[in-house]
Amino acid sequence: MRKQKKTPLVGDRVPFEVVVMEYDPVESSEYYTKAKFYKWMGPIWSRQVGSKSIFQDLNDDNEANYLIIFLRLITAGYLKEHSEEYAPFIEDISLSDYCASEIESMWKDADHLAVTGQSIRVQYMDQNAAPNGGLYYDFPPDQKEVPRITLLYRPGHYDLIYRR
Numbered sequence: 001m002r003k004q005k006k007t008p009l010v011g012d013r014v015p016f017e018v019v020v021m022e023y024d025p026v027e028s029s030e031y032y033t034k035a036k037f038y039k040w041m042g043p044i045w046s047r048q049v050g051s052k053s054i055f056q057d058l059n060d061d062n063e064a065n066y067l068i069i070f071l072r073l074i075t076a077g078y079l080k081e082h083s084e085e086y087a088p089f090i091e092d093i094s095l096s097d098y099c100a101s102e103i104e105s106m107w108k109d110a111d112h113l114a115v116t117g118q119s120i121r122v123q124y125m126d127q128n129a130a131p132n133g134g135l136y137y138d139f140p141p142d143q144k145e146v147p148r149i150t151l152l153y154r155p156g157h158y159d160l161i162y163r164r
């Protein structure tokens with residue numbers, strides 16, 4: 001069996017050491033998946049992804065699934081790199097196993113821990129539900145900029161809020 005190459009998935013600008021994809025371009029279908037991820041990398045890093053382009057791709061299941069798994073891998077990578085902060089919230093399995101079964105797997109709903117691995121703002125309809133008693137809570141809480149992604153939390157469910 002040939003030894004497979006390991007290539008950082010996210011790239012060298014923000015290296016996530018744990019987000020690595022093993023592939024062999026000759027023998028593996030994952031090579032195509034990796035190529036799809038790189039379609040998004042340049043525009044994401046240069047902040048040139050237009051909302052129209054994202055809207056079109058997210059309404060095409062073939063494209064949307066690649067972007068969703070990309071975001072899932074980045075989320076899992078962030079949680080693993082900050083394991084001392086997140087591992088205490090996982091019972092009975094390791095954080096790595098949790099990420100593999102709950103975050104990296106497609107067709108799974110994101111739970112609260114998965115949401116905290118993203119730079120987002122969660123808006124609450126009920127002030128009593130927010131961790132700080134306000135109408136929103138930012139993840140991570142100490143960031144300087146207002147997150148660009150806002151989710152509306154309803155018990156057991158998150159909805160994406162579009163800004164105008």
